[in-house]
Amino acid sequence: MATYFKGETNHIGQNLNNTWSDLITNESFIEAVSSVIPPAPPELLGTSYVFVYANGTDTENAAELQSAYDTAKTMSPSPTNRITIIASPGYYNFGSTAFTMEVEYIDLVSLDGNRSIIFNSANAAGTIAVTGNDIYVKGVDVGTKPFTVASHQSLLKVENCKGGDYSFGFKSNDDITVNGTFIDCAGGNYSFGVSQNGTPTRVVTVSGVFTNCIAGDFSFAYAGAGTAQASGTFTNCKSGTDSFGIDWFYGFGVASGVFRNCIAGDYSFGSYSGTASGTFYECEGGDETFGTGGTCSGVFYSCVGGNKSFGNNNGLTGSLTGKIYWCKKTAGTFQTVSGLGQTRMCLDGTNVENNQG
Amino acid sequence: MKQYQLTTQGVWTEIKQVELTEEQKTLLMSKEDSDRQAKESLIETIKSQRTSEVDASKSNELISLYDSKKPELKESDSYELISADVFENFTGIINCRVNGEHKQIRF
Numbered sequence: 149m150a151t152y153f154k155g156e157t158n159h160i161g162q163n164l165n166n167t168w169s170d171l172i173t174n175e176s177f178i179e180a181v182s183s184v185i186p187p188a189p190p191e192l193l194g195t196s197y198v199f200v201y202a203n204g205t206d207t208e209n210a211a212e213l214q215s216a217y218d219t220a221k222t223m224s225p226s227p228t229n230r231i232t233i234i235a236s237p238g239y240y241n242f243g244s245t246a247f248t249m250e251v252e253y254i255d256l257v258s259l260d261g262n263r264s265i266i267f268n269s270a271n272a273a274g275t276i277a278v279t280g281n282d283i284y285v286k287g288v289d290v291g292t293k294p295f296t297v298a299s300h301q302s303l304l305k306v307e308n309c310k311g312g313d314y315s316f317g318f319k320s321n322d323d324i325t326v327n328g329t330f331i332d333c334a335g336g337n338y339s340f341g342v343s344q345n346g347t348p349t350r351v352v353t354v355s356g357v358f359t360n361c362i363a364g365d366f367s368f369a370y371a372g373a374g375t376a377q378a379s380g381t382f383t384n385c386k387s388g389t390d391s392f393g394i395d396w397f398y399g400f401g402v403a404s405g406v407f408r409n410c411i412a413g414d415y416s417f418g419s420y421s422g423t424a425s426g427t428f429y430e431c432e433g434g435d436e437t438f439g440t441g442g443t444c445s446g447v448f449y450s451c452v453g454g455n456k457s458f459g460n461n462n463g464l465t466g467s468l469t470g471k472i473y474w475c476k477k478t479a480g481t482f483q484t485v486s487g488l489g490q491t492r493m494c495l496d497g498t499n500v501e502n503n504q505g
Numbered sequence: 506m507k508q509y510q511l512t513t514q515g516v517w518t519e520i521k522q523v524e525l526t527e528e529q530k531t532l533l534m535s536k537e538d539s540d541r542q543a544k545e546s547l548i549e550t551i552k553s554q555r556t557s558e559v560d561a562s563k564s565n566e567l568i569s570l571y572d573s574k575k576p577e578l579k580e581s582d583s584y585e586l587i588s589a590d591v592f593e594n595f596t597g598i599i600n601c602r603v604n605g606e607h608k609q610i611r612f
């Protein structure tokens with residue numbers, strides 16, 4: 149496309165030595181300019197994909213993504229005919245309405261694999277809501293808004309996505325089960341399986357597969373008052389306080405899954421009179437972690453806990469019936485084991501070796 | 506969706522929601538020393554109401570499902586159940602240890 153400057157003669161012979169206001173009202177000029185502006189690109193789709201250019205404003209991009217999704221729905225998605233929406237990096241503003249993925253076998257991925265599908269609405273409702281089961285989502289960043297998923301989505305796979313508080317499985321006051329697969333995802337507080345309130349008591353089950361996921365406080369199976377079970381597989385996950393199988397009120401929190409290299413703050417891993425019955429490899433918690441005040445019956449390898457961790461000690465009641473190998477407390481001492489409990493080559497808060505049972 | 510749990514071999518329980526009255530909610534939130542005993546008593550009541558044993562028919566269904574899903578064992582294998590959690594649509598997860606190694610079976 150040629151570029152003309154004021155004072156030059158354009159390709160249709162007009163002298164451009166006039167004012168800009170003259171130009172923008174000059175029909176010949178407008179016609180000339182229109183003839184060199186490329187038309188909107190045609191809808192790009194294949195038998196198994198729909199492409200989103202995202203070359204407009206943020207609201208236009210959102211409309212284009214919605215249109216692509218609507219097109220995908222017409223392409224007969226099925227287990228043997230998955231349709232992938234490939235979205236270009238850009239901002240997508242859905243205003244006050246969520247982009248809802250309710251149809252199975254329609255996936256959404258970013259063109260570059262990064263978190264480059266950015267939902268930038270200032271309205272918390274303008275987020276993504278994945279309500280269907282067999283869906284794959286990769287590369288969506290909704291900022292501080294909640295990244296919404298439904299309950300009981302065992303075939304859901306979410307990768308490299310980010311949300312704010314209340315993401316990846318949250319109910320303010322209802323049961324929830326998070327049993328999908330989450331890889332490289334980040335949420336804020338109250339994320340990855342939470343029922344915040346408990347009237348009546350609620351049941352939170354987090355039995356999915358979580359790899360390299362990060363959340364804030366009160367996450368990975370947290371119930372404000374009810375039953376919270378972290379029974380899934382957690383690898384390289386990191387959270388704040390009150391996380392991984394916590395019922396804050398009644399002590400019905402259970403960490404019964406497999407935890408590898410996971411880190412959490414105080415009052416985590418089946419604390420508050422809960423149960424830590426799973427298997428823990430190289431995990432780290434703050435004070436009152438790993439079944440504090442309740443039952444520490446799991447198997448622990450090279451884990452680190454703070455004061456009053458691993459069942460209890462220092463004033464709280466609880467039991468240590470699990471097997472604790474090469475573990476360390478940063479403060480306090482190990483309580484006396486009971487039942488089949490064992491400690492081997494462990495160090496207490498003053499680096500005194502502890503071997504029991 | 507109803508949820509059933511097995512932590513002790515052969516004893517399936519249903520995890521239930523416990524309805525609370527406004528009065529009970531107020532008591533649970535109370536930080537008054539004078540309410541402490543009543544509050545603890547209420548929590549114990551809620552604990553006892555949180556689970557209930559399933560009836561024989563449902564128990565048999567769950568036992569059959571569990572037996573069909575749990576790991577196959579050799580005679581010399583040691584088996585330790587951690588928990589089996591099953592929803593009413595018969596999906597769920599078993600956490601267990603076979604010869605000390607943690608196994609998870611999702612179905």
